[in-house]
Amino acid sequence: MNGVVMRVRANFWFAPAAVLVLLVFVYPVLRTLVLGFLHLNLETGFEPRLAYLDNFARLVSDTRFHNSLKITALFTAVSVALELLLGLLLALAVEGIRRGRRAARTFILIPWTLPTAIIAVLWMWIFNDQYGVINALLVKMNIVGSPVAWLGRPQTAMMTIVMADVWKAFPFVLIVLLAGLQSIPREMYEAIEIDGGKAWHKFKYVTIPYLVPFIFLALVFRIVQAFAVFDLVYVLTGGGPGGATETVSIYGYYTYMRYLDFGYGAALVVAIVVVLALISWVLYSMLLKKYEMGR
Amino acid sequence: MKWAARLFVIVLCAVAVAPLVWYGMSSVKSSAELALVPPSLLPSSFTLDNYAELFIRRPFATYYLNSIVIASLAALLCIACASLAAYRLARAPKRFRSAATSALLVMAFFPPIVLVFPIYELVRHAGLVNQPWGLIIPYAALNLPFAVWLLTGYMEQIPYELEEAAAIDGLTAFDTYRRILLPLSMPALTTAFLLVFIFSWNEFMFALTFMNLESSRTVTVGVATLSGAFAYEIPWGLLAAGIVVSTAPLIAAVALFQKRIVAGLTAGGVKQ
Numbered sequence: 065m066n067g068v069v070m071r072v073r074a075n076f077w078f079a080p081a082a083v084l085v086l087l088v089f090v091y092p093v094l095r096t097l098v099l100g101f102l103h104l105n106l107e108t109g110f111e112p113r114l115a116y117l118d119n120f121a122r123l124v125s126d127t128r129f130h131n132s133l134k135i136t137a138l139f140t141a142v143s144v145a146l147e148l149l150l151g152l153l154l155a156l157a158v159e160g161i162r163r164g165r166r167a168a169r170t171f172i173l174i175p176w177t178l179p180t181a182i183i184a185v186l187w188m189w190i191f192n193d194q195y196g197v198i199n200a201l202l203v204k205m206n207i208v209g210s211p212v213a214w215l216g217r218p219q220t221a222m223m224t225i226v227m228a229d230v231w232k233a234f235p236f237v238l239i240v241l242l243a244g245l246q247s248i249p250r251e252m253y254e255a256i257e258i259d260g261g262k263a264w265h266k267f268k269y270v271t272i273p274y275l276v277p278f279i280f281l282a283l284v285f286r287i288v289q290a291f292a293v294f295d296l297v298y299v300l301t302g303g304g305p306g307g308a309t310e311t312v313s314i315y316g317y318y319t320y321m322r323y324l325d326f327g328y329g330a331a332l333v334v335a336i337v338v339v340l341a342l343i344s345w346v347l348y349s350m351l352l353k354k355y356e357m358g359r
Numbered sequence: 360m361k362w363a364a365r366l367f368v369i370v371l372c373a374v375a376v377a378p379l380v381w382y383g384m385s386s387v388k389s390s391a392e393l394a395l396v397p398p399s400l401l402p403s404s405f406t407l408d409n410y411a412e413l414f415i416r417r418p419f420a421t422y423y424l425n426s427i428v429i430a431s432l433a434a435l436l437c438i439a440c441a442s443l444a445a446y447r448l449a450r451a452p453k454r455f456r457s458a459a460t461s462a463l464l465v466m467a468f469f470p471p472i473v474l475v476f477p478i479y480e481l482v483r484h485a486g487l488v489n490q491p492w493g494l495i496i497p498y499a500a501l502n503l504p505f506a507v508w509l510l511t512g513y514m515e516q517i518p519y520e521l522e523e524a525a526a527i528d529g530l531t532a533f534d535t536y537r538r539i540l541l542p543l544s545m546p547a548l549t550t551a552f553l554l555v556f557i558f559s560w561n562e563f564m565f566a567l568t569f570m571n572l573e574s575s576r577t578v579t580v581g582v583a584t585l586s587g588a589f590a591y592e593i594p595w596g597l598l599a600a601g602i603v604v605s606t607a608p609l610i611a612a613v614a615l616f617q618k619r620i621v622a623g624l625t626a627g628g629v630k631q
Binding site for chain 1: 361363364365367368371372374375376378379381382393397398400439440441443444446447466468469470471472473474475476477478480481496497499500501503507557560561562563564567568579580582583585586593595598599602605606609610612613614617620621624625
């Protein structure tokens, strides 16, 4: 009797959160798994028909899907690498100055808090071929002869999206790494000074080892988010020109909402989760290895 | 070395705010000046026409109101559910807590594209398409992992003796939560509210999919789809004014609560 009362009480605390998790995580995941094994689209008149492994077999031969995977991987690798480099250099620089640190953090935090879809509009205009400020500056400085249609060509369109993503996300890396730098005890640096070490030694033997877990944390968060990129691409190019910037999230969204192919959309989404899980697993085991070697 | 660090910080601060300055300046240019090719760098005219048009010719006031209602209620619902769970988690055995934390982490890593269609089906069945609750409930849930994580970390550090004293004074567990834990957790609750509000204000994919009537759009979708609403020319002046108005509350939040936002962002990292 007492046990039952205790359990009911415990459930009271977790019930509201559990209801939200069931509705918005557990049910959708189960529903997606079911949909993946069904044909449910225009052709079937939106009547579900058992598809067995048809949808997953289609993934294997769908070149548009393979292409979107490549594009997403490229986007993720380039943007996250740039964000990490910029964030790391900036964190070291901010840690090195004394006055104006607070103001710098406020300014740099701004891009991260703005809606990504609106950041896309912002860059769409800045890079517009006729009315954009980038072309105006480049032409004025004689770097290019005539305005460039940045979003109209495959390579430059991708470059623009990467640039917008780096602009939005480097503040996040900065904040995480600054927290890492602040966790380093002063005594560690002093010990190196007493031993007659140089600034380079401090960086190599104290700063970097302390920062490694923070770098991994920033890396994992950014990779997972960049892999799911949607807002920027949807607003800037819609996946174009000619599919050159179509990421997996964009392809998945079109399959669901434009082609109304719910069975295949679900299979696509399952594939995205599997790829992401693999990436996370690799990163996680790398981190573990690093720690074991340090011991 | 020192001057190089200083210069680098200044340059990146400029990079971070320059696009916004460009928009602020463009939003007060006249339509004749905005039509110049190449564009003028500094405004030579000053007008508030673009702002007036935004609120008179476009239903921008409605978008704005929708966003405020949706983001605030989502943040409130989220921290209400999260704080109840976080209080129990903070006092739970370590093994249970770390299992719950890992589950939350997995949820936080789910890309929105995975969830959007099944949730859309649910929202449609519940008759909540174009209704604020159709976004409020999903937003509260999507941000739950983050909020539980943040609040658990904070509540762990509140001394257990306070609860023992409360129990001796005859307070029920819920009263202890409401009258002792919640007031003491105010800093973490503020941080969680701010960040969930910002995330909800910024969300695009769900808002785009679940709200298809002009009268139920959020400000983020409103601005992002503004250029598509005009067939032939992109309304630059309207866009600039729209960006300024829709990002102003976020910039104000950063200026006022920089410390709280940074604390929220790093809580996860420092804890591990």
